[in-house]
Amino acid sequence: MNAHIIAIGDEILIGQTINSNAAFVGSRLTEIQVNVKKISVVGDEIGEILAEFSEVWSKNDLIVVTGGLGPTHDDVTREAIVKFFNCQLVRNEQVLNDIKERFKRFGRSTSKINEDQSLVPDIATVIRNQFGTAPGTFIERDGKIFVSLPGVPYEMENMVENFVVPKIKQKLGTSDSITKMLTILTTGIPESTLFEKLSPIEDVLPGAKVAFLPSAQGVRIRITVTAYNEEQANDKLLKHEQKIRGIVGRYVYGKGNEELGVVVGRLLKDRGLTISIAESCTGGLISNIITNYAGSSLYFDRALVAYSNASKVEILDVSEDLIQRVGAVSEEVAGEMAAAIRSISGTDIGLGVTGIMGPGGGTTEKPIGTVFIAIADSNNTVVKRFNYGDNRLLNKERAAQSALDMVRKLILGISLEN
Amino acid sequence: MNAHIIAIGDEILIGQTINSNAAFVGSRLTEIQVNVKKISVVGDEIGEILAEFSEVWSKNDLIVVTGGLGPTHDDVTREAIVKFFNCQLVRNEQVLNDIKERFKRFGRSTSKINEDQSLVPDIATVIRNQFGTAPGTFIERDGKIFVSLPGVPYEMENMVENFVVPKIKQKLGTSDSITKMLTILTTGIPESTLFEKLSPIEDVLPGAKVAFLPSAQGVRIRITVTAYNEEQANDKLLKHEQKIRGIVGRYVYGKGNEELGVVVGRLLKDRGLTISIAESCTGGLISNIITNYAGSSLYFDRALVAYSNASKVEILDVSEDLIQRVGAVSEEVAGEMAAAIRSISGTDIGLGVTGIMGPGGGTTEKPIGTVFIAIADSNNTVVKRFNYGDNRLLNKERAAQSALDMVRKLILGISLEN
Incomplete structure (x- = not known):
């Protein structure tokens, strides 16, 4: 199904909104073996929308449309659907009731523009909106499926999970070949180094389609295989995963869409460990x-965002003299921060982070992007120095990722050296 | 220019990456009067890419392509460009030098796959990459412009700001009519209420095209006007802005892409005020x-992320008895947190935030989404109760937005009542 x-x-x-909806829909469709061929974005102009509907209708089996269903005058998707399918709008009493109930819950009464959101194309199956007022619609015509969903992400997501995905899965039935993907998540190793360590890729991961995707969080390795059935596909992916872990395993923190924060949280929880944080530059x-x-309250006790030197001295008892001597951004201060927050909080692990995020504050010795991260446990305090770039927000993200990765390595007994 | x-x-x-690049390019082009007609996304398949190039080439004056320029085998954009324009790849010595210098800075030597990124289409003007290895290309053909940029956001953004925008601006010269937009940012008022207060929109904001855009941060009102020149357009927009502020001004926190964090930061800085935060549920x-x-270190002293009750008791001196009696999520505890962090830190303002973000922990009296936010200054401590929804991350975002908005209102002397 395309x-x-x-x-x-x-x-x-115009770039005021990032198209995160397409990413959500794309990931859910891919998971159920739908082949997402293309994504497009068009403006709130009925002519443009109709032209796009016509263009994609003939080339695809499934069209998913998001946005343009709001109550105000600038939303025209429903009108475009009526014109495209040459159908009528009819009042849906269940939707009307949903809208009234929703307003009642918030102690408000509905207005006409809200009530009119219960007008739906007569050829459509209605998708009820649990979190908002605009209903979704599901239309089947000429063996194709056309789905229209609201643009508010959590309203749309709920409809995709609970209606669209199950419905399409049911239509798809079973097939005689399957394409499956696995994404291996790495951090702390550059893309080209990773690529070289896994080269020649055709020999290291035979029969797989492999892509490398760099971001501030690290490099993702996406592996795609084709097989006769799910079991065989899983088997192939497992072998590829083991091969990759055998070569660059220490940099691998997870799979799929997992975030390092989830991985570290699970490790802490599973081992019954607790953590506290003294973070300065990561704020x-x-x-x-x-x-x-x-569930993070099970393992996370507290953090001190020690932005001012005073807060480092008063709460963490870092000596003013030390700050004077070596600077707040130093190996020594990071180490004291980690040890102090651990001891004050009575947690198993303490993290201390101090650095220069930019755009100001850099020196020759400690340029912008210099960050010291310390991790303390009952045995030891280890401090590492990182050198990132010039971008403040990226530096924050990278430092957070490095800090969490140090926690992962400490718990798993992986050396903290590069 | 389309x-x-x-x-x-x-x-x-497949939804692994959100297309934030298109949003960035779209916003920068819109600012310089380029009309972004459509955005599309195609996969890493040379046939699909060539088909898309052909389809859009005839309909537009400017095509901006992002992504597919990496050093690994799955990147095929450059190859597609060579085929589409029927041109050759040639080595660019300056780019080769940039790549070698870049690696040297990080203490590494280049490999062949990195060096080959200096091969560029012979018909292109090269756009040097300050933050990575893949160069961008700028091609002019048949009175149209074709730009190819790397997919790594900060590399691409830098090229757009410093090369693409100035170059296109220069091509555009001056025109005899101008379209200009202004976005007014509101928070704390629902979309339909806002719409009704500004209705009938044609009378309240005559001659303007108006759109309402809801998000977790609030509702944005986008106004578009057409005029003979910049001055007249600015004049129209100013009148519309004043009209909106006259009706719903207390909910307006900013304009354009401004974030509430920037607005609050500026207010604190301008008034010479400092702030400290005790946040629990916002984490x-x-x-x-x-x-x-x-520059936030000028006004932000410290925060305590007081996740455990122990941290509230030990650092903020909230009484254990009070927590037992009214619960950690209560008006009283929020108020004590705000006052305590203010007093410990010696700042002008203290914020205290406690709530139930979900998915667990709700009760009938305090369901998931219940958040108490307190703000303390030298005169007073005010606590407000908010009721959000079921989504943990959205609840965190909404609570942060509400808290920052309370700081804004306090500083500006706007009543904190709804």
Whole structure:
């Protein structure tokens, strides 16, 4: 089944909104063996939308449209659907009721523009909206499927998970060949080094299609295999994974969409370990990542975002003299921060992070992008120096990733040396 | 000038990477009066890429392509360009030198796959890469412009800012009509309420094209006007802005792409105020946002991410008895957190945030999404209760936004009541 995803909205064309919806839809369709051939974005202009519908209709089996279903005048997707399929709008009482109930819950009454969101194309199966007012629609015509979903991400995501994916899976039935992907996540090794270590790729991973995808979090290795069935595909992927781990295993922190924060959280939880953090230059990012996951209160005790020198001295008892002598951005201060937060909090592990994120503050000896990360446990405090680049936000992300990777390595007994 | 943006990469189609590059290019082109008509995404397959080049070439004046320029085998954009324009690859010595210098800086030597990135189409003007190895290319043919840029965001962004935008601006010269946009940023008011307050929109903002864009940060109002020149356009936009501020001004925190964290940072800096934060359920997100901006050390002293009750008791001196009696998620505890962090840090303002982000931990009285945010200054401590939804990450984002908005309102003397 070939699919095309269309996102509608001037806000995407002019760059006010990033098209994260297409990524979500693309990943869910790929998981159920739908081949996403193309993604396009068109503006809130009915002529443009109709032209796009016509262009993609003949080339695909499935079209998923997101956006343009809001209650205000600038949303025209529903009108385009009515014109494209030459159908009528009818009031859907269940949707009307959903909308009224929703407003009631928030102690408000509906207005006409909200109520009119219950008008749906008569040829469509309605997809109810659990988190908002605009319903989705599912249309089958000429052996093809056309799905329209709201642009608000969590409303759309819910409909994809609970309606679109199960429905399409059921239509697809079983097939005689299967394509499956596995993404191996690495951090702390550059793309070209990774590529060379795994070269020649055709010999190291025979029969696989391999892609290398660099980002601030590290390099992802995506492996695609084709097989007769799921079991055989899994078997092939497992062999490739083992091969990669055999060569660059210490840099591998996870698979698929896993985030390092999840991996580290699981390691802490499984080993019954706790952590506390003293972060300066990362400004709360490491704690933020750790607390993005439900259940983090089991292993995360506290963090001090010690931005001012005073906060380092007062709460962490770093000596003012030391800061004067070696600077707040130093191996020594990072080490004291890690040890102090660990001891104050009574956790198993303490992290200390101090650095210069830019754009100002660099020196010849410690240029922008210099970060010291320390990790303390009951045995030892290890401090590592990292040299990132000039971009403040990237430096924060990279330092957070490096810090979490040090926790991973410490727990797994992997050497912290490069 | 009509433009089409093409992003190349299987990782975007299958949803592993969100197409933030197109948003960046779209916003920069829009700023210089280029009309972005469409965005598309195609996979790493040379046939598909060539078909897309052909399709968009005839319909547009400018084509910007991102991605597919990496050193590994899965990157085929350069090959597609050579085939499409029927040109040759030639070695560019300056690019080769850039690549070698880059590797030298990191203490590494280049390999053949890196050096081969200096092979560029002979008909192209090379765009040097300050942050990576793949050069961009700028091609002019048949009165049209074709630009190819690497997919790594900061490498691409730098080339757009410093080469593509100035070059296209120069080509465009001056025109006899101008379209200009202004986005007004609101928070704390639902989309339909905002729309109703500004209705009928044709009378309230005559002659403007208006769009409402909701997100976790609030609702953006985008106004587009057409005028004879820049001055007249600015004048129209200013009048519309004043009209909007006159009706819903207390919800307006900024304009354009401004983030609330920047707005609050500027207010703190301009008034010479300092802030400290005790955040529990937001887990460091508020501090992370505040420290995303250079110069935040001028007004941000420290944050305690007080996840465990012990950390609230030990560092903030919240009484254990109070937590037992009213719960850690309560008006009282939020208030004590704000006042305590302010007093410990000696800052002008203290924020205290405690809540239930989900998916677990809700009760009938305090369901998931219940958050108490307190703000303390030398006069007073004000606590507000918020009720968000079921999504943990959205709840964190909304709470951070609400907290920052309370700081904005406090500084500007806007009532904290709804």
